[in-house]
Amino acid sequence: MARKNLIGISMDDNPTAEASAPMTAARPIAGFVSPVARSAVPVGGITKTLGNITQKFERAQDLERQLAEGQTVVDIDPALVDGSFVSDRLGVDAAELAQLVEQIRDHGQQVPILVRPNPGAMGRFQVAYGHRRLAAVKELGIKVRAVVRELSDDQLVVSQGQENNARTNLSYIERALFAVRLEDRSFSRDTIMAALGVDKAALSKMISVVRQIPIELIEAIGAAPEIGRRRWMELADLLPKGKVSELLAILSQAQATALSSDGRFQAVVDALTRKPQQTKNARQARSWAAADKSVSVTSKAAGKGYTLALKSTDAATFGEFITEQLDDLYTAFRNSGTKATGD
Template identity: 35%
Template structure:
């Protein structure tokens, strides 16, 4: 009864007291006033931070492309990781304004593709973001992960310019200063998009080499089809090697042009760069590294982490090779 009388008193007081005047442009949202408003705000905050499961087929592309190639090996590795350990980090999506049943990806494209191929739901955070907010979130998430190569950042910056964003917004999105933005755009504006896409991410190639590449490309007035033809001649599997091959050709072509010599389309491809792969133990700790360059393979094991495996391998490697030869002969392979 006491609670009822208290509520009645509050209602009577609300009827008799005149409403307080509202200050222009400072009125708080309705949910922000009083105890009920506080609860409503808390619920809204919780919903904005909550993670939901979505059908990957309801998530479509959105925003700008921050990758210049789809790496099947990385895709397979990511799928295997998610298959084994599950999706550890949620993606960010926003409602599609044109279809209430769909969402547009802000960041986490590779995770969505992997989960789609695995037939698993996507753990996602849903935010109501406009185009500018979505691009800022995408760029800042990429910068925090630090896994975009220089040319991928350059390509991302180019797309933002074409979409009409000023350099301050681009700098905020990539969490960098205007000086680096100028360098990124200098490369993106000098090197045709077709060449960037054919080379790929080139993760080990930094700013200085890309700037040198862009300068030579512009000075020699190379056409995109010439560069693509060169890449087809070299036929390198890795993006770093494709960059190296094309860069070496530009350097040689520059010397030949200065010397007044004819410039052939291509010579023999340069030696491929060494391929390195980390070896890990079942507990995730580093075991060593495998390095392959051409037809040579080197295995480096850390004695402390190997825990005697290095000695065992040294003693048994010839026997392992004999067993491999025997099994290969039994299978009928030469």
């Protein structure tokens, strides 16, 4: 009687079949074939060649796994990467960018950016999110680590908005401006709400604020990270009281450009709420009265005008007297050397 195989394994089974089984579970990559076991151990250059093939195969397996997860990270020349077709920022803070450059210089780019093949330029890419990281690696002169995915326009802006909501803490006005730019490109309200993570009512307020405040004024103020929805809505309500050109002139002055973005916002509010100042001459209104109280005179300057008001019993006769003396009075005024300023 033949002895039973106590461990249940036939000696005729292919010893490599089980080992190669996991490979068949993943989609094979063209150009990479699993190395075949040999009975004899190769030596010299053949050993080196087979070693390289094995390493390539292992890398291919890892690449295939990442592809299946949609998280393949590749190194791309930053010069080939274009920005998103819709901006979500009012500039990059120089101090924050310098800090990010130092972090990447010391520790490398830990978080990849997300890009898609640029639909308008073959061989180039377009950023969904990671604009600051892209700017930082450009400064360092190194390649950018990126995940490349095929994305529709809707998918790109949703990814862009959701990543920014999670990471970069965009200010209220930047988010509102992003919403308006998307609407101007005919994106649906549902897509915009998904990108910003807001409901219909909040989105309507965002769009309303930006529609009431000219874009050039928003850009002159900047991101204003400490200014929230309520204060931007208050500014929108105040704005009809002021002229945008005058506000832009205020913000262009050296004193205003030295302020933070929040400070520039406050400067605009102050300019809109400040009470009109009296002119210098208006503050110099004078009054005179005769010793016998028979006439009193009040004089007041206003711009290029000057008024005399006469009151009391002799007001009419004294006024006529002054009128008859105007020629002589003006001649005396000119001869006195007093310069007419027109004020």
